[in-house]
Amino acid sequence: MSKKVVEVKTLKVGKYVILDGEASKITSISTSSPGKHGSAKARVEALGIFDNQKRSIVKPVDTKIDIPIIxxxxxxxxxxxxxxxxxxxxxxxxxxxxxxxxxxxxxxxxxxxxxxxxxxxxxxxxxxxx
CATH class of the missing domain: 2.40.50.140 (Nucleic acid-binding proteins)
Structure with missing residues (x-):
């Protein structure tokens, strides 16, 4: 399984990410501003390449996430x-x-x-x- 690890804040719409073990193409990214006691969070929505299922995650922007090598x-x-x-x-x-x-x-x-x-x-x- 060929993949790389990047930070969530480097993701862009149209690129690929691994969600739930499936390679998915990013359809939208929205980020929230940092709060008084927390860090900024990003909501990433993606469509599976091989199964066409919608997936989404919410993670802090400085966490690591896997991207597939296509x-x-x-x-x-x-x-x-x-x-x-x-x-x-x-x-x-x-x-x-x-x-x-x-x-x-x-x-x-x-x-x-x-x-x-x-x-x-x-x-x-x-x-x-x-």
């Missing part, structure tokens, strides 16, 4: 198999299967190059190239 790669479609697609990585020539997202169902053809992400042992098809 690897963006290129692959080629080998075969369409119902709701899955078989891809071949263009660097390692490894073949694997991933589910087809609904928005890419019409644009996938055999031989097309696609971009996918690899995070925390999971793979997800993102977009077609070209």
């Amino acid at each position: 690897d963006k790669r290129t692959g080629q479609v080998l075969a369409l198999m119902g709701s899955d697609v078989q891809l071949m990585d263009l660097e390692t020539y490894e073949t694997f299967e991933v589910p087809i997202p609904d928005d890419l169902r019409d644009s996938l053809l055999e031989g097309v190059e696609v971009e996918y992400i690899l995070a925390m042992g999971n793979k997800k098809l993102m977009r077609t190239k070209g």
Whole structure:
């Protein structure tokens, strides 16, 4: 599992964070001002990359939090198999299967190059190239 540790105050909208053991994309961050007896707190809301679930946490801005290391790669479609697609990585020539997202169902053809992400042992098809 590849991850880094950063402080909550360095997070930005559109970046990734690990919440409940899932890699998630940050949708909003709001911070409260420090009170008389406490430190400033940040509320981070995120959407899971692989399961599309909303998650949120509230933590002091100076606490540490894990962020996933996301690897963006290129692959080629080998075969369409119902709701899955078989891809071949263009660097390692490894073949694997991933589910087809609904928005890419019409644009996938055999031989097309696609971009996918690899995070925390999971793979997800993102977009077609070209």
